[in-house]
Amino acid sequence: MNRHIVFFDAECPLCRTVKAALKKLDWNDAIFWYPVQEVSESVKERVNGYKNMYDEIFMYTKDKQMLTGFDTVRRILSILPATMPLALLLHLPFAKIIGDPAYRFVSTRRYKWLGRVTYNKS
Template identity: 45%
Template sequence: MKHVVFYDADCPLCSNARRIIERLDWFERIYWIPLQEIEKTEYKLFITQNRNVYDEIHMITSKGKVLKGFDTVRRVLTLLPISFPISLILYLPFIDKIFSPLYRWISKNRYDWFGRYDSPQQQ
């Protein structure tokens, strides 16, 4: 089973990050679902159970664990051969105390900084 990542297709930062990660996902371990299309998938209940899906990126791991925000970012980086060594640093003690708030700050301001697509991007 693949890891499932839910991303905001209206967000240029999120969509561009997904495109880059897809190119680096050489073993195709990640399946991406735009939040704007989640109703068309078997994961439609996920959005009602996780109310802040637009605030932070969410992931369901291949083992069924739900991750969000910085935890999703560092898990995704462990799945990519090229970023795996660097991703291990993100699991050091107290790293999340720095990067979780940083992630939330970037996420909160992403539309102000990068804009917003007028309609969902089909990719």
């Protein structure tokens, strides 16, 4: 598989909605979306050296980089042709200063705001 792998929380309504929208914009099929709920315990232990997989979105890039949170969002948007202009704005010098805390603010409150849905492996 020569695609980026994005690990997302399939019990999070926001995450599922964003994934569905971005998947429609992935005309080149460049991203493989993988639910965190299906990640093996051994992989979770290795990845938890970065952060808890349930706390932030993770991406394992084609060039074997591990990205989390806002950095993942920027990379995803830069891969998709339709969102590339937005990605350029998110790479301006001040964007990370604002983007990291904004991402964490939403991420830590998403269940409180939107609840949690049951994930059924299909």
